[in-house]
Amino acid sequence: MAVRIAIVEDEKSAARALEQAIQRYGTENKVSFTIRVWHDPLLFLEEYQAEYDIVYMDIRMPALSGMETARNLRKMDRMVMLMLKKDSIRDVIAFPKVKDASCLMMEAPSQVDPKQLEDLSIGVVESDEAEKTEE
Numbered sequence: 001m002a003v004r005i006a007i008v009e010d011e012k013s014a015a016r017a018l019e020q021a022i023q024r025y026g027t028e029n030k031v032s033f034t035i036r037v038w039h040d041p042l043l044f045l046e047e048y049q050a051e052y053d054i055v056y057m058d059i060r061m062p063a064l065s066g067m068e069t070a071r072n073l074r075k076m077d078r079m080v081m082l083m084l085k086k087d088s089i090r091d092v093i094a095f096p097k098v099k100d101a102s103c104l105m106m107e108a109p110s111q112v113d114p115k116q117l118e119d120l121s122i123g124v125v126e127s128d129e130a131e132k133t134e135e
Contacts, residue, residue: 002032008044008057008069009085015039018056018085041069050077058085 005022009015015037026033038044041057041064055073059066066084073082117124 002034003054004052005033005035006044006048006052006055007035007037008041008055008061008066009037010039010041010058010061010063012039014058014085041066045069045072045076048073048076050080052077052080054081054083056083056085 007015007018009018019035019037022033022035025031036052038047041061045064057066057069061069070082070084073080
C-alpha cells in the first residue's frame with residue numbers, strides 16, 4: 001500500500017524538488033508513495049479529502065499562511081501527519097513575537113474560568129490590589 005502525501009507549496013520548483021526527493025527515497029527504500037501537489041492553499045482546503053497520511057506544507061504562502069491553512073486543515077482532519085516547511089526556526093518557535101508578550105495566534109493571555117482557578121487553588125490579585133499590598 002502506498003503512503004499518500006499531499007504537498008502544499010506555492011513555489012513550483014520547491015514542490016518539484018520535494019516530490020523528487022520523496023520519490024527517490026521511495027525507490028531507494030522500496031516504499032511506494034502517491035503524491036498530489038497543490039500550489040494554492042485555498043484550493044487545497046477546498047478540495048481536501050481526509051485520505052492523506054502526510055501533508056507537507058510551506059509556512060509562507062501568499063494567499064493564506066501555512067499556519068492558517070494548518071489550523072483549517074485540523075478542523076477537517078485531526079489525524080493526518082502535518083509537516084511544516086520553514087527556512088528559519090524563528091518563524092515557528094512558540095515564543096511571543098509582540099511587545100506586550102501576547103500570542104496573537106493563540107489569543108493568549110486570556111481570561112481563565114474561575115472554577116479552573118479554584119480547582120487548582122490559585123488566587124488572582126487585581127493590579128490595584130497588588131499595588132496596595134506592596135505598600
